[in-house]
Amino acid sequence: MKLFSGPPLSQFAAPAAPGRADIRLVPIPRLAAGGRWRVEAMRSYSEPLLLWFTRGQGRITVAGVTRGYGAHNAVFIPAGVMHGFEIGHQVHGTALFFGRESDPGLPRTPQHLRIREAIAQGELSGVLDAVQREMESTKPGHERAARHHLGLVGVWLERQMADAAADPAAAPRPDAARRLANRFAALLERKYRSGLKVGDLAAELGVTPTHLTRVCNRTCGRTAHELLADRRMHEARRLLADTRLPVRDVSASLGFASPAYFTRAFQGSTGKTPSDFRRQT
Structure with missing residues (x-):
């Protein structure tokens, strides 16, 4: 029996037909459908994941290290990295599952980015909205367009990581x-x-x-x-x-x-x- 190590597709949407893209955008509260253990217990997915928190706060553990998160925090988790996070009633945002075959220039290590500038916040929200529109579209090339937008997510992450690296107070140095x-x-x-x-x-x-x-x-x-x-x-x-x-x-x-x-x-x-x-x- 083949076991899927990520969340069941039926939890979010109808399974993709053969050859279709498996990109999914899921409201973060829906990740806990079926029990808070689905997000709070330690687990990993077989594809990269971006968590974009827009409201609420809590703690998130990624690769054995716990940090607090709040509104306008972006947490990127590569495939196979163990993680879990607290989810309260006030927590909102979007989880972007990139799909198993997707690699639009994504980071190789986990990233926790606190996005303070409104322009950068709007950029990410706008790209995620564009991905969602293309995934819901029936126009020719909509899946290809969605994957191009994923590339913009990769560029956005790269730029925010560069900004964070230039700010010693932005993230704790690995010890x-x-x-x-x-x-x-x-x-x-x-x-x-x-x-x-x-x-x-x-x-x-x-x-x-x-x-x-x-x-x-x-x-x-x-x-x-x-x-x-x-x-x-x-x-x-x-x-x-x-x-x-x-x-x-x-x-x-x-x-x-x-x-x-x-x-x-x-x-x-x-x-x-x-x-x-x-x-x-």
């Missing part, structure tokens, strides 16, 4: 703790299905579990074990909610020693058994 947190998040994303424990992952990174947990607490306010458990439980809930995979196969796919152990861990995390969770979603 040893953030670099280790980034490495741990990347390793965790690759191996959370393996059944490895934090001690195993720490050994691969060349540090002690104690040091790794101290660093994670510093960079995101959570232990290394909590990040690992959260990532596995998000995937468990996604598989239970979005696929017909038997519970025993969900357990095995996530590296649990037995279905019984998986059920205890899942119930301890969510308050429901896997079967109850599936019935209620």
